[in-house]
Amino acid sequence: MQQTQQMEELNEKGELIISEVIQRVKSNFTKFEKFMKNQKNKKVILLCGNTGAGKSTIYNWLLGAGFKTVEKDGLSQLEPIHTNDQMYISKMGKCSTSVTQTSIYDFIEELGHVLIDLPGFESTIDEYHKLFIDVLFQKITTSFQTKIVYVLDSPQRELHNRGKDLIQFINQQIGQNPLNIQNIFLIINKYLEDDADDVQIKRIKEQLEGRPEFKQGMLKKIQIIHKIKNNEMIQNVFSEQARKSLILNLNESESITLQNQTVSQLSSCEIVNSYLMQKSTFYFKRLTEMSQQIIAMIQKKHKFSLIPSKQEETNPNSRVPKTIAGLYTLYSYMITKETTGLNEDDEFHNFKKIYKYFLPYQQHLSCFSCMSVYEQGEVTRFNSVIDYLSQNSNSQPEMTDQVQRVQQQTSVGQTQNLQAAEKSQNKWINIIGDIFSVIVVVFGKVYCIYTDMKKL
Structure with missing residues (x-):
């Protein structure tokens, strides 16, 4: 303690x-x-x-x-x-x-x-x-x-x-x-x-x-x-x-x-190394706990409203905070049907800012290579959860069609906003009629999560 x-x-x-x-x-x-x-x-x-x-x-x-x-x-x-x-x-x-x-x-x-x-x-x-x-x-x-x-x-x-x-x-x-x-x-x-x-x-x-x-x-x-x-x-x-x-x-x-x-190394890098390593470890641990919670829900025959696609496990353009935020949002929706995210959290915002600021020094800050390994591990874990969910799915079969329908509606009515979301790789919210949709980007893939506003 x-x-x-x-x-x-x-x-x-x-x-x-x-x-x-x-x-x-x-x-x-x-x-x-x-x-x-x-x-x-x-x-x-x-x-x-x-x-x-x-x-x-x-x-x-x-x-x-x-x-x-x-x-x-x-x-x-x-x-x-x-x-x-x-x-x-x-x-x-x-x-x-x-x-x-x-x-x-x-x-x-x-x-x-x-x-x-x-x-x-x-x-x-x-x-x-x-x-x-x-x-x-x-x-x-x-x-x-x-x-x-x-x-x-x-x-x-x-x-x-x-x-x-x-x-x-x-x-x-x-x-x-x-x-x-x-x-x-x-x-x-x-x-x-x-x-x-x-x-x-x-x-x-x-x-x-x-x-x-x-x-x-x-x-x-x-x-x-x-x-x-x-x-x-x-x-x-x-x-x-x-x-x-x-x-x-x-x-x-x-x-x-x-x-x-x-750029070469920093002469005073330990404080940056320590902060990024400890903070990312906290978020990766939270993702692990959420994945374990979903596995427990699968074993209890829980009906999920969303089965996301698997992620590519090697992507040179991946960035740790974006991956953490994306997986966190997907996990949160699967667990609660609510679009709980990290991007509004002040501590996570500071983590993202510091991560991005010192990214040019990544070759000389050991925390970046460690975070990359953990990132790949969490994506592998996420894919394993999706495989397990697919094999034991009690989800509504029409869900895939509904997600596609939301994606089509978004692409027709909100093309420019979607392109902006893909470019910035940030969470994006839009209301289409009675459908509340959230665009989540993980490893460069865009996901539309929705829920019926009448049920909220």
Whole structure:
């Protein structure tokens, strides 16, 4: 009992968190889309990297901000300086603190692109914020022509853990398309050594060459930005000449191409996995209980008003929530002669929304393969019930003709509505004279269930 209650509380918490992530992404992305509609050039440059890598510093620099060093808590920090009243700079913080909590963006004329400062993937805020960043990244990169700039905090000549953060970013966000990998613009930030930039760039390439991600080609663009040790270095490192050089290199870089069906994994997927798995298990269990109830009714020689057709057990276009909702409606009508459905249920509506939202990530969320197996199992069970019912049928023989008659009436009088129902694969209700009909779609098949309104 206690374990069941804890599971319900976990599901409720998971649903709230995931729904909040979806809402935050929607809110952020809707604002960004409105901004992009006013831009003649729809191209994007996305500054990515872990928390504290220095993305906001580079964003502000490209925007045209100046800098000064200030002492905070005994440490010297860079602070941006507005160079005009219209400038909206991105907040900058310590290396261990995530300051940018949502995407900051502006169109930069010299770049001919909208520059976005994306919050760090390894956020220090909370677990669900990581999920928010992952999903927002995918929404932007799959909707607009995007150049990716990855900022790596790397002060030493040797990359930390052979560039572990960069490799993780590639595997989780970019995927294994070699052209996309080669087109990532890598900025080595806060470099402390005094050797020439081209020497360090060569050294970095040598360190990355042994990685499988770069077997088919090395990064085309790598740039070094040195760590500011004093105010005198600001004039050199963040000079206008250096800024124009970076802008030139960014303009020469190439876009990546990501598609929804090839998106990589989420870095914070457990909460989604757990919620979808637990919720679908609950609904599949309910279907099993309903099938057992029908078998008991068959054994008691119950007269059924409807014997549905069997379902195809393999359908690549099947979708779990639609299958659950369809089978639930058919079972409900067979049991009670009432068109009880799940689609009006708030919890099931949220389950469908979350399922659909994370469907592009199904290759990297184990719950989807599990749900697919359970789905096929329930369809097989449904077909077994129909076989058993057909063999032991006490149903009225004229029922098949009556269903056909309703289907004919619907096809003659409501053709457009029926086509719309087939397209959306949702339950659809229509009243024809004294006949109350419900269209149920399961695995792409349309069923007309009816009852005489006079008997209700």
